[in-house]
Amino acid sequence: MQDVRLASYRRVLKLMGNRFEFTVVADNENWANDQIDSAISEVQRIEKLLTTFSDDSQTNEINRNAGIKPVRVDEEVFGLIARSLKISDLTQGAFDISYGSIDKKLWNFDANMTSLPSVEVAKQAVKLINYKNIILDASNTTVFLKEKGMRIGFGGIGKGYAADSAKRLLQANRVMSGIVNAAGDLISWGTQPNNLPWTVAIADPDQSTVPFSRLNISGMAIATSGNYEKYVTIDGKKYSHTIDPTTGLPISGIKSVSIISPSAELSDAMATPVMVMGVKVGLDLINQLNHMACIIVDDHNKIHSSHNINIKN
Secondary structure, X not given: OOOOOOEEEEEEEEEOOEEEEEEEEEOOHXXXXXXXXXXXXXXXXXXXXXXXXXXXXXXXXXXXXXXXXXXXXXXXXXXXXXHHHHHHHHXXXXXXXXXXXXXXXXXXXXXXXXXXXXXXXXXXXXOOOOHHHEEEEOXXXXXXXXXXXXXXXXXXXXXXXXXHHHHHHHHHOOOOOEEEEEOOEEEEEOOOOOOOOOEEEEEEOOEEEEEEEEEEOOOOEEEEEEOOOOEEEEOOEEEEOOEOOOOOOEOOOEEEEEXXXXXXXXXXXXXXXXXXXXXXXXXXXXXXXXXXXXXXXXXXXXXXXXXXXXXXX
């Protein structure tokens, strides 16, 4: 008699320039691999729509026509941009997909970076970042960037959107339990093969391979934004590679932010702006939102969490 016990089947590969990991719980390895294949195809489809590394993507079509004319896009891309603008409103511009125009030469975050740009230079570099200049026309599904030189990019929300989309496809294909992990933007559903909930480790920002906490996340998504992957130290102060879109300067004060919500897209999009807003303002915002929780580790290794979270050490 064939053994029909459930098992986890995993695959790791590079998609959207990042490490993606797909986990499917099933009683048949071939079937599980077919489902993972379909999830990979879905992420590749989204990457083609959103990438800025391909001339024929809809994102680059929008950018090419900045200050010239509106561009008609798929409803899917239009919807993602519309949701991005809502998050920009919610975070008072701390999240802004029009960051694409920023001059990367000022912030290389390597050994050659020994000083910050001046306030004036930084401000000039971000002058085209303004989500209010992204004009949407729902009746024609067009997107228009008002200023010439403006550029949008989905680095702060695209991986989360792809993870959600892959999960929806897997659920539609009757995968009852699994995880899609898009470079740390992770969404899970169902339970492990042993019927226990999925748990996730929150990394210690000073030792990114060492967790300081574990959380049950079955049916939830989590995304972490941190300065431990890419940063620079100037005059003894650590600056994250995350740039405040209003000042053009790198942020300091927070080592990592983890956002838990029902959607990888939302968790992904909220993690960076909370870093930009700082501990107090960021937590105040999260505490006002339903179905969302937050863990912040500040530069002094103090852990701050929103009201509705249960940290398991």
